[in-house]
């Protein structure tokens with residue numbers, strides 16, 4: 001009898017990835033299909049089409065389906081034993097939407113195992129090019145939605161976020177506004193995650209609470225669709241969405257299509273798919289009190305939050321591994337490119353020199369504070385470089401080593417301030433899980449640890465969404481027993497402790513954090529005011 005295994009899928013922007021793990025969580029297979037390289041007939045760049053208006057961004061839904069056909073054939077040719085798969089789950093890029101044409105549920109249910117998926121499903125979509133998270137063409141729909149529910153903060157209180165152009169409700173509203181006949185032909189609207197789950201289920205799969213939190217449509221407290229939001233976007237929308245489900249739900253057994261064509265076991269269970277960021281939270285095995293910080297081109301924070309306070313920045317989502325709690329997502333656009341520009345100007349382009357300069361300056365930088373936004377920042381909405389001395393006077397420049405510390409301390413103080421605005425509380429058991437380029441620099445991590453007064457661990461998250469999906473496949477089989485995901489995956493490799501807080505740092509940063517928050521109000525972008 002072949003040893004049981006579990007599959008995790010990730011339908012991300014640029015590629016389709018799959019990972020197989022055994023019962024001891026060891027990776028026994030992984031593969032990917034790169035949309036640009038392996039499916040050139042779709043002529044995508046980075047997996048997407050940016051339209052001529054520079055605002056509309058879509059991906060061909062048949063490309064995603066062909067990628068699945070391709071990866072399953074690759075697995076079959078490599079001799080992968082599908083019969084050993086006990087359960088599978090997956091992730092999809094958040095916010096993207098798929099529009100199934102009337103009658104498609106029947107086609108899904110009766111796919112012939114003699115044909116690849118894309119041949120059976122090629123006529124199933126009312127919209128061939130799905131809007132995805134990089135789209136920003138729905139500002140009118142965003143304003144209409146916020147007005148309909150009583151404003152941006154009210155919408156955030158209801159759905160966890162103010163209106164964002166990429167969020168699915170606004171995308172659906174645009175399609176209804178611009179192509180009512182396409183909307184009328186649509187029997188079912190899926191997210192990328194629930195669309196992918198539907199392919200394996202052989203029927204329409206429900207949207208899970210966590211990815212559903214990225215639509216501006218789900219009441220995150222009651223976990224039901226908000227009637228006022230649905231009505232503001234399009235008529236009869238509830239029926240087209242179906243009812244949302246807890247993210248750990250077992251949706252059913254795999255479609256007979258896969259049993260007959262690939263020899264999956266008929267008992268292989270499908271666990272609800274979710275968004276890529278919620279799946280990454282599972283893959284990083286975040287627990288209550290943890291903060292995951294991805295230090296990349298943009299810096300992203302994932303937070304596990306018990307009692308969130310939705311704000312006009314950031315996003316509160318239902319937690320994918322514990323439906324009684326929440327997760328927050330904060331994105332800081334000025335991340336590594338900002339750090340590299342200051343490194344080039346103040347440390348001759350050398351990270352060693354940058355680190356030496358950071359080590360040579362005192363914690364708290366003698367009260368000098370800086371805001372560094374080469375591009376329009378989204379958390380908060382601000383742009384430009386703003387420096388203040390210890391008397392809160394604006395200054396035009398700092399000495400190079402002071403500039404370097406002001407940049408790093410400022411970036412991390414902003415993260416703590418905005419995390420706490422969303423309801424996060426730094427607790428004695430708080431761990432920071434750092435990933436991404438800058439997480440290899442211990443001098444930078446020491447500042448992070450001091451600002452948060454918490455130990456910093458490093459983890460490799462290259463496949464976190466895929467791995468998190470495989471973990472969630474295991475968890476889904478036992479979730480009804482209320483076993484937490486952390487217990488199910490305790491055999492996974494532990495994060496590595498990198499640095500702990502410097503004694504006295506908390507007392508020093510406490511007043512600085514307060515000053516930073518006050519000064520931030522002065523630099524926030526106000527198109528009508530003269531420059532500061």
Ligand SMILES: O=C(CO)[C@@H](O)[C@H](O)CF
Nearest residue numbers: 013093094095133276277
């Ligand atoms: O828009 C985002 C999150 O809100 C992105 O991280 C997408 O999920 C990437 F696929």
